Amino acid sequence: MKQILNRLPRPALWLSLAALGAAACAPLNTYYKPGANVAQVSRATTACEVQALRDVPVSTQVRREPPRYIPPRQICDANNNCVTKGGFYVPGELVTFDPNVALRKRVETQCMADRGFAPVSIPACPASVARAAPVRATTTLPTLNENSCVIRNDSGTFQIVTRG
Numbered sequence: 001m002k003q004i005l006n007r008l009p010r011p012a013l014w015l016s017l018a019a020l021g022a023a024a025c026a027p028l029n030t031y032y033k034p035g036a037n038v039a040q041v042s043r044a045t046t047a048c049e050v051q052a053l054r055d056v057p058v059s060t061q062v063r064r065e066p067p068r069y070i071p072p073r074q075i076c077d078a079n080n081n082c083v084t085k086g087g088f089y090v091p092g093e094l095v096t097f098d099p100n101v102a103l104r105k106r107v108e109t110q111c112m113a114d115r116g117f118a119p120v121s122i123p124a125c126p127a128s129v130a131r132a133a134p135v136r137a138t139t140t141l142p143t144l145n146e147n148s149c150v151i152r153n154d155s156g157t158f159q160i161v162t163r164g
Contacts, residue, residue, distance in 0.1 A: 025124050028150040028158055031117035034143040041117065041141070048111035056104040065092035125149035125161055133161055 031041055068090045076082040109119060122144065125133070130151045137157035142148075147163040 027124060028122040028152070028160075030120060030122075031112045032120040032141060032144070033115075033117045034141055036117070036141050038137075038139055038141065044112060044115050044117060048108045048115070051111050052104045052108035056100045056107050058098050059100045061097055061099060063095050063097070065095060067092045120144065122148060122150045122160060125151050125163075129161060129163060133159065135159075 031045055033041070070088050070090060072084055072087040074082050074084050112119070126149070129149060133151055135153060136159050137153060137155070138160045142160055142162065144160070145162060149161055149163065151159040151161060153159065
């Protein structure tokens with residue numbers, strides 16, 4: 001990792017570190033079933049994502065936004081000498097979107113619900129909790145309550161902690 005970071009230009013290095021820091025503060029959004037193995041969640045999620053993609057395929061649509069007219073304007077100097085600049089049209093942007101995204105996510109969520117999983121968002125633990133906790137990775141999902149939070153590990157794993 002250090003070798004990769006040394007090869008990055010300085011702005012890229014700072015952006016990479018900022019992204020890592022932001023990820024550490026972000027909540028963990030996942031599907032959840034207390035007592036399930038983390039590997040089971042991963043396999044079930046992948047299977048449901050594939051099923052949702054098969055049932056509700058990507059439908060890339062391209063649309064052009066309407067053009068905008070910028071009206072003429074008058075520009076005057078300090079001596080009140082004025083010049084009128086003519087109006088002009090700005091062409092509309094091309095916008096690409098997939099109208100099936102929301103439906104595909106609902107199908108995925110329903111598939112996971114059929115397997116006993118519910119979507120959750122677990123907040124990041126405060127820095128004091130993260131520093132005090134031993135570095136571990138959660139392998140079996142515990143029961144959550146209002147004091148539960150998540151610590152993201154450098155390895156890409158996470159640890160769910162229940163404070164108090």
